[in-house]
Amino acid sequence: MWSSPGEQPLGFRRTRTLMLKERKEQLRPDLTFDLDGDGLVNDRDLVLGKHFDKDGDGRLNTAEKEEAMRALEDGFESRFLWGIEQGGGLKEHIRVM
Secondary structure (H helix, E strand, O other): OOOOOOOOOOOOOOOHHHHHHHHHHHHOOOHHHOOOOOOOOOHHHHHHHHHHOOOOOOOOOHHHHHHHHHHHHOOHHHHOOOOOOOOOOOHHHOOOO
């Protein structure tokens, strides 16, 4: 029996592949977290955006986005250290005794 899009026929079993695809889509951040305006939500956008997502719904509403943009203009981003995991942190400054 054919079903319309969105409907599951009787006896339909969700496959592991389908469940993994759904989980991946649920973990994808909302495009409202794109604070630099490049059309992608990178790690920096996600960290900063989550800080301003006051209601925790996984997206920035208009007021939250305006607050985020004002804070970024005032230098909020300088409170964070970026890229230290790529260089190995402070390994060259640590002495082993």
